[in-house]
Amino acid sequence: MTSLAITISLLATFLCGSDIAPPAPTPPKDHVKAPQRKDDKQQTPRAIAEALAWLAAHQRPDGMWDRRHFDRLCPPRDRCSQTALDRIDQDADVGVTALAALAFLGAGYNHRQGPYADNLNRAFEYILNQQDSEGSFAAGSRLQIFNDAIATLAVEAAYAATKDPTLRKPLERAVRHLEQAQQTGGAWDYTADISTHRNDTSVLGWVVMALEAAQTLGVLPADATRFAIIDHLDWATEPDGRVRHANKGHGTPIDKKTGRPIYRYGPAMTAIGLYSRAVLALRLDAPLAQKQVRRLLHDPPSVKRLHTDPTGLHSQYYWFFGTLALHEVGGHPWKQWKGVLRSTLLESQQRPVDRKGRHRHAYGSWPAFGPHWGKWGRVGGRIYSTAINTLTLEAYYEYPAAYLAGEPLIGPLQMRRRLARLGSSGHVRLLRLAIRLEPDTGEPILLDLLHSPNEKVSIAAAIALADLGSPMGKAILQAKRAGPSSAPDATLRRRIDNALARLAQPITKYTYGKVTQVNAPAQMFLFETGGRPLYYGQRLSVLRDGRIIGTAQVKRRFSKQKAAAARIEAGAESPQPGDLVTSRKSE
Numbered sequence: 001m002t003s004l005a006i007t008i009s010l011l012a013t014f015l016c017g018s019d020i021a022p023p024a025p026t027p028p029k030d031h032v033k034a035p036q037r038k039d040d041k042q043q044t045p046r047a048i049a050e051a052l053a054w055l056a057a058h059q060r061p062d063g064m065w066d067r068r069h070f071d072r073l074c075p076p077r078d079r080c081s082q083t084a085l086d087r088i089d090q091d092a093d094v095g096v097t098a099l100a101a102l103a104f105l106g107a108g109y110n111h112r113q114g115p116y117a118d119n120l121n122r123a124f125e126y127i128l129n130q131q132d133s134e135g136s137f138a139a140g141s142r143l144q145i146f147n148d149a150i151a152t153l154a155v156e157a158a159y160a161a162t163k164d165p166t167l168r169k170p171l172e173r174a175v176r177h178l179e180q181a182q183q184t185g186g187a188w189d190y191t192a193d194i195s196t197h198r199n200d201t202s203v204l205g206w207v208v209m210a211l212e213a214a215q216t217l218g219v220l221p222a223d224a225t226r227f228a229i230i231d232h233l234d235w236a237t238e239p240d241g242r243v244r245h246a247n248k249g250h251g252t253p254i255d256k257k258t259g260r261p262i263y264r265y266g267p268a269m270t271a272i273g274l275y276s277r278a279v280l281a282l283r284l285d286a287p288l289a290q291k292q293v294r295r296l297l298h299d300p301p302s303v304k305r306l307h308t309d310p311t312g313l314h315s316q317y318y319w320f321f322g323t324l325a326l327h328e329v330g331g332h333p334w335k336q337w338k339g340v341l342r343s344t345l346l347e348s349q350q351r352p353v354d355r356k357g358r359h360r361h362a363y364g365s366w367p368a369f370g371p372h373w374g375k376w377g378r379v380g381g382r383i384y385s386t387a388i389n390t391l392t393l394e395a396y397y398e399y400p401a402a403y404l405a406g407e408p409l410i411g412p413l414q415m416r417r418r419l420a421r422l423g424s425s426g427h428v429r430l431l432r433l434a435i436r437l438e439p440d441t442g443e444p445i446l447l448d449l450l451h452s453p454n455e456k457v458s459i460a461a462a463i464a465l466a467d468l469g470s471p472m473g474k475a476i477l478q479a480k481r482a483g484p485s486s487a488p489d490a491t492l493r494r495r496i497d498n499a500l501a502r503l504a505q506p507i508t509k510y511t512y513g514k515v516t517q518v519n520a521p522a523q524m525f526l527f528e529t530g531g532r533p534l535y536y537g538q539r540l541s542v543l544r545d546g547r548i549i550g551t552a553q554v555k556r557r558f559s560k561q562k563a564a565a566a567r568i569e570a571g572a573e574s575p576q577p578g579d580l581v582t583s584r585k586s587e
Contacts, residue, residue, distance in 0.1 A: 050364030051390040063122030067381040084381035095147035098154035103390040110161040135177030149206035156213040186232030205272035216406030241291030243273035266313035271321035278328035281408035281441040301344035412444040466499035470535035549573040
């Protein structure tokens with residue numbers, strides 16, 4: 001089964017209830033046996049295999065990957081270089097170990113079976129032994145939340161691959177700990193001390209990944225945690241698309257003349273901002289997001305830039321988050337980025353041999369730092385650089401991790417709960433957010449806001465729906481345009497006229513696709529859309545053998561998966577998998 005099919009099944013289960021169970025996942029793909037691209041020539045899977053072999057050879061017996069002393073596992077006359085140099089008094093061992101474990105999991109291996117089962121078993125025994133009763137894996141470390149987020153992600157990845165019950169409770173504790181460590185500004189600091197009020201975008205990136213994975217696995221983050229992340233992104237993102245590193249403290253010096261913070265920016269922060277926007281369901285076709293896409297594409301992965309960038313910000317860390325971000329964007333930007341990514345990673349991987357052509361011990365690893373580059377490489381050493389580059393190279397293969405393939409962190413359910421909590425006094429604020437969200441998430445809330453007691457909100461929601469091609473607010477616009485007692489001002493009149501003109505265009509009749517799953521008790525079914533337009537509330541016909549057996553109404557849309565869900569209307573014959581879905585002829 002493809003990852004797409006699994007994702008659609010999970011979405012159907014989430015939407016329609018537990019009566020539809022997701023199909024059993026297929027065994028993880030072995031990267032060596034993966035289907036090859038025409039231009040691959042076995043280089044990419046071989047590079048991944050060589051990197052994992054290097055990592056396995058440098059793991060301690062107790063399961064830890066020791067960033068400071070991994071060279072002790074090398075032959076005496078062939079020691080690998082670039083052990084960690086910086087922050088060696090701070091505990092980053094859990095995070096580096098978890099990052100290395102993720103590299104194996106990203107290639108399809110797990111701790112239950114396969115050639116690296118022993119390595120992963122020892123790794124998770126070490127990781128879980130570090131977790132305290134509060135859920136932290138690195139209490140007391142000045143890099144605590146980095147450690148906690150990456151370790152949480154590794155546990156989630158292992159649980160997603162195996163459903164090992166011994167991992168469930170540690171996973172749940174870890175997620176709750178991350179929630180409690182969120183700063184009031186919406187991001188996270190290096191430590192769990194929320195009294196610092198320091199909000200760091202770099203830390204936020206790892207936590208967002210962990211929260212996305214948690215939701216996919218049924219450990220649901222609190223709504224307040226999700227919406228607060230948007231608050232930080234709104235504060236941190238400049239109009240030109242750059243993203244601030246932090247609001248205060250480390251990395252944010254104070255201008256002696258003005259007393260104001262001097263904010264630090266960098267391409268990795270832009271990438272994290274764009275990736276986080278995608279995970280939160282903020283529109284990626286918005287002008288601000290498009291500026292961020294252009295910034296990343298203007299600074300593609302480059303070994304030369306890595307070694308010569310005077311700021312040191314063009315880094316392997318940036319390559320990783322840039323890859324995550326542009327994979328979310330997809331389309332031409334992703335093709336353009338990954339076209340450069342593969343050659344850059346393969347070029348920079350080290351493959352030293354001796355005089356007899358035998359592999360030296362560093363074979364398959366990546367260098368971590370150089371004379372003027374490698375800030376984080378100096379902290380994590382060659383273990384870190386090899387692990388993160390392996391993860392990036394795996395992402396090039398477009399094998400979206402199962403634990404990162406679910407719903408965005410903000411969906412219609414979260415928005416409707418927020419609507420209920422805020423009441424009518426919050427309708428304006430919610431309207432502004434709904435317009436910013438991907439239509440799959442924002443459109444259902446716009447429908448709800450059509451009924452707002454605030455007339456301005458109702459009209460704005462109807463106009464926004466028309467912008468999305470939905471006629472569901474048409475009656476409100478027509479009534480407002482024709483009403484004699486409360487004629488709109490000239491600007492609003494133009495907006496209403498433009499919206500009505502868009503809705504006056506002939507409606508295209510579509511044949512969508514087949515019904516894929518049915519939940520009869522819930523009177524819901526999932527069907528393929530083929531990527532064709534449809535809107536919430538749209539009425540559909542269901543055909544079997546060329547005859548209409550009933551009608552239904554669109555209730556959810558999953559655009560990335562080219563699927564939607566509809567509720568069966570009263571009196572209709574129950575659909576079956578394989579039935580065809582079309583637009584209603586009467587529309």
